[in-house]
Amino acid sequence: EQVPVLTIDGPGGAGKGTISSLMAQTLGWHLLDSGALYRLTAHAAAKHQVALDDEPALARLAEQLDVAFPVENGVSVTLLEGEDVGRAIRTETAGERASQVAALPAVRSALLQRQRDFRQSPGLVADGRDMGTVVFRDAPVKVFLTASAEERARRRHLQLQEAGVDASLSSLLEEIQARDARDTQREVAPLKPADDAITLDTTRLSIPEVVDWMTELLAKKG
Numbered sequence: 001e002q003v004p005v006l007t008i009d010g011p012g013g014a015g016k017g018t019i020s021s022l023m024a025q026t027l028g029w030h031l032l033d034s035g036a037l038y039r040l041t042a043h044a045a046a047k048h049q050v051a052l053d054d055e056p057a058l059a060r061l062a063e064q065l066d067v068a069f070p071v072e073n074g075v076s077v078t079l080l081e082g083e084d085v086g087r088a089i090r091t092e093t094a095g096e097r098a099s100q101v102a103a104l105p106a107v108r109s110a111l112l113q114r115q116r117d118f119r120q121s122p123g124l125v126a127d128g129r130d131m132g133t134v135v136f137r138d139a140p141v142k143v144f145l146t147a148s149a150e151e152r153a154r155r156r157h158l159q160l161q162e163a164g165v166d167a168s169l170s171s172l173l174e175e176i177q178a179r180d181a182r183d184t185q186r187e188v189a190p191l192k193p194a195d196d197a198i199t200l201d202t203t204r205l206s207i208p209e210v211v212d213w214m215t216e217l218l219a220k221k222g
């Protein structure tokens with residue numbers, strides 16, 4: 001009997017991170033934030049002075065990535081080579097660099113097994129771009145979360161404001177559109193819903209509404 005997986009794919013800013021972690025909590029399942037692995041690879045590249053177009057060297061970095069996600073005082077911490085890089089990998093620049101390394105086929109295959117290792121009993125919520133199309137193609141329940149680019153920029157703007165970071169809405173919108181373009185147009189594992197995924201547009205939905213919808217979907221299909 002295979003361990004169940006709920007895949008949640010979609011563009012950046014659609015609320016995948018928040019929804020995935022709430023779903024993992026609700027279900028008592030493990031959580032894979034696959035974007036963090038690409039962000040960590042890009043971060044490790046900067047740290048070890050590896051150029052973002054040196055595909056073999058980046059693949060080696062990805063393969064040997066020394067990462068851990070321990071929970072300390074109830075919060076999940078992101079450690080790269082023992083150093084807390086949780087904040088550093090969350091910036092817009094880090095996202096942009098992640099999307100550059102993520103376009104390299106050798107990097108993607110180097111991270112494949114590491115992602116599949118997260119599939120452990122009693123279940124896994126997998127958040128990313130290609131969870132349903134590549135990494136967990138056999139997942140019984142696949143969701144594709146979207147929202148308009150304007151709404152995603154607005155949410156990101158709010159998040160940054162709450163964190164005390166100043167950013168312009170129009171430049172956030174441009175960054176989101178640029179990253180969407182790179183993620184959907186790349187040759188390997190482009191961002192697209194799996195044939196058997198159910199798409200939910202969250203533009204006009206609140207977080208609890210999305211969680212309720214997904215919980216019902218799992219009860220029906222799971």
Ligand code: C5P
Binds near residue numbers: 039099128131
């Ligand atoms: O989801 P997040 O914004 O953290 O992802 C950062 C970047 O990593 C994305 O823009 C995308 O290019 C890449 N990514 C990917 N495949 C995944 C998760 C993220 O290509 N499964």
